[in-house]
Amino acid sequence: MSLFKRKRTYEVDVGEAIDAWGDTVMRVAHRGMGNVTDAEDIFQTVFMRLFKSKTRIKDEEHLKAWLIRVTINCCYDELRKRRPTSVLHEASAVAEDDESRRPKSSLEKAIDSLCPPIRKTVIHLYYYEGYSTEEIAKITGEKPSTVRSHLHRARNALRISMEGAGDE
Amino acid sequence: MNEDEFRQSYAQLEEGIKASEELKYRTKKSLGRAARFPAGKIAFAACLAVFAGVGLLFGTGALEKIGATLAGNTFALVAYAEESPTDGCDRVGISFEKFHPTRTSAGYLYDASSDTVDFSVVTVSRYYSFDMTVAGKNVESVAYSIEGEGVCYGSWKSDRGSEGTVAQETSQSFIVAYDDGKQVVREIGLNYVLDEEEKAEFDRLYGTGDADGMETLLAVCDAKRLAGTSITATATFADKTSQTKSYGFEAAEGFEGMYRAYLSQWATDPQDTGSWASLAGVPSLFNLVEKSR
Numbered sequence: 001m002s003l004f005k006r007k008r009t010y011e012v013d014v015g016e017a018i019d020a021w022g023d024t025v026m027r028v029a030h031r032g033m034g035n036v037t038d039a040e041d042i043f044q045t046v047f048m049r050l051f052k053s054k055t056r057i058k059d060e061e062h063l064k065a066w067l068i069r070v071t072i073n074c075c076y077d078e079l080r081k082r083r084p085t086s087v088l089h090e091a092s093a094v095a096e097d098d099e100s101r102r103p104k105s106s107l108e109k110a111i112d113s114l115c116p117p118i119r120k121t122v123i124h125l126y127y128y129e130g131y132s133t134e135e136i137a138k139i140t141g142e143k144p145s146t147v148r149s150h151l152h153r154a155r156n157a158l159r160i161s162m163e164g165a166g167d168e
Numbered sequence: 169m170n171e172d173e174f175r176q177s178y179a180q181l182e183e184g185i186k187a188s189e190e191l192k193y194r195t196k197k198s199l200g201r202a203a204r205f206p207a208g209k210i211a212f213a214a215c216l217a218v219f220a221g222v223g224l225l226f227g228t229g230a231l232e233k234i235g236a237t238l239a240g241n242t243f244a245l246v247a248y249a250e251e252s253p254t255d256g257c258d259r260v261g262i263s264f265e266k267f268h269p270t271r272t273s274a275g276y277l278y279d280a281s282s283d284t285v286d287f288s289v290v291t292v293s294r295y296y297s298f299d300m301t302v303a304g305k306n307v308e309s310v311a312y313s314i315e316g317e318g319v320c321y322g323s324w325k326s327d328r329g330s331e332g333t334v335a336q337e338t339s340q341s342f343i344v345a346y347d348d349g350k351q352v353v354r355e356i357g358l359n360y361v362l363d364e365e366e367k368a369e370f371d372r373l374y375g376t377g378d379a380d381g382m383e384t385l386l387a388v389c390d391a392k393r394l395a396g397t398s399i400t401a402t403a404t405f406a407d408k409t410s411q412t413k414s415y416g417f418e419a420a421e422g423f424e425g426m427y428r429a430y431l432s433q434w435a436t437d438p439q440d441t442g443s444w445a446s447l448a449g450v451p452s453l454f455n456l457v458e459k460s461r
């Protein structure tokens with residue numbers, strides 16, 4: 001079923017958007033925040049924004065890109081907000097998600113440690129969502145050359161060999 | 169590794185990350201609530217947060233029924249009145265969906281200035297969502313206040329009424345104009361430090377990583393603090409007279425066991441929306457007690 005019930009006004013059914021793109025938003029939020037609990041908070045904020053947004057959505061691809069962009073921005077907002085005013089030390093706070101019991105793989109740790117955080121996002125959008133660097137640039141608001149630079153440095157950090165690499 | 173190997177490994181990693189059905193369900197529910205009144209940011213720190221109930225009251229027409237039975241200058245807290253206490257009882261059960269933690273945090277005291285953690289002190293901050301709407305006749309406004317150690321009212325609201333900056337509001341009291349059908353939902357905030365015995369149990373559970381045990385311990389600690397908490401509603405009527413009613417919370421018999429059972433059920437089958445929906449039938453974990461009539 002289409003998410004767009006009334007195409008002329010581009011009205012999005014948020015409930016159906018949650019079903020269609022919820023996992024996508026969750027993955028981007030999880031990559032950005034590094035844990036499930038915070039990713040779930042971001043998830044709710046993103047769909048609340050969609051619910052209240054007056055943005056005109058053209059089609060489902062536009063909606064997906066919009067959701068990813070807002071998710072990335074919400075993650076950055078949250079991370080920025082935390083820096084000066086953290087009340088409880090994150091390591092000492094009670095972890096309430098199952099993830100705290102699950103050891104992270106070395107690959108996941110390596111990705112988590114990428115800095116600045118945009119590189120984690122670029123890696124995710126490029127390798128998992130299959131976006132080109134030009135498309136990632138549109139979503140993140142960066143220049144394509146900057147995105148390519150982030151991708152290059154992230155690959156180096158993760159020791160990804162470009163042997164037999166594709167289009168970049 | 170080469171690029172294809174990385175792509176494959178990364179895909180496997182990401183396939184394990186999904187939005188749970190429970191998360192989707194409560195997000196949709198919260199959107200339903202937002203359509204009725206501005207909620208701003210709705211934060212759910214606790215894995216057990218349920219946003220199912222506050223709207224049900226109005227869907228059933230309970231407010232109108234209660235209002236119709238009242239005569240003259242009078243009012244009642246809907247959450248109390250709709251349960252119709254019988255045989256002179258001054259307490260009614262409030263179901264979990266109507267009174268539950270919405271935001272929680274607990275941990276060893278962190279001193280940001282020295283970037284050190286004091287493992288001898290555990291601070292707890294937990295907020296319970298509660299619908300304090302009243303129904304009455306000739307009511308013009310209602311003033312709410314809260315008493316108890318470390319308690320306050322809290323709510324999240326957007327200062328622009330839409331996406332954007334979100335501010336946390338806490339207070340000991342507030343006044344609202346009476347408006348038939350308009351919900352008055354606030355969080356009841358509990359901020360406290362664990363006593364010696366509680367902390368010993370916290371330390372033990374922290375070491376074992378027993379998340380359900382930890383949540384149950386904190387819920388029991390909350391119940392002790394809530395027992396000393398009073399919420400007071402003072403209605404001012406059209407003729408400028410007023411009436412005050414005060415309410416408290418009391419943990420139901422078997423509270424700890426019921427809470428643990430609830431968490432176990434939840435953990436066993438977290439994605440079963442059917443069992444989620446059936447939670448309307450769970451026993452009340454708290455009683456709402458009218459302290460003065």
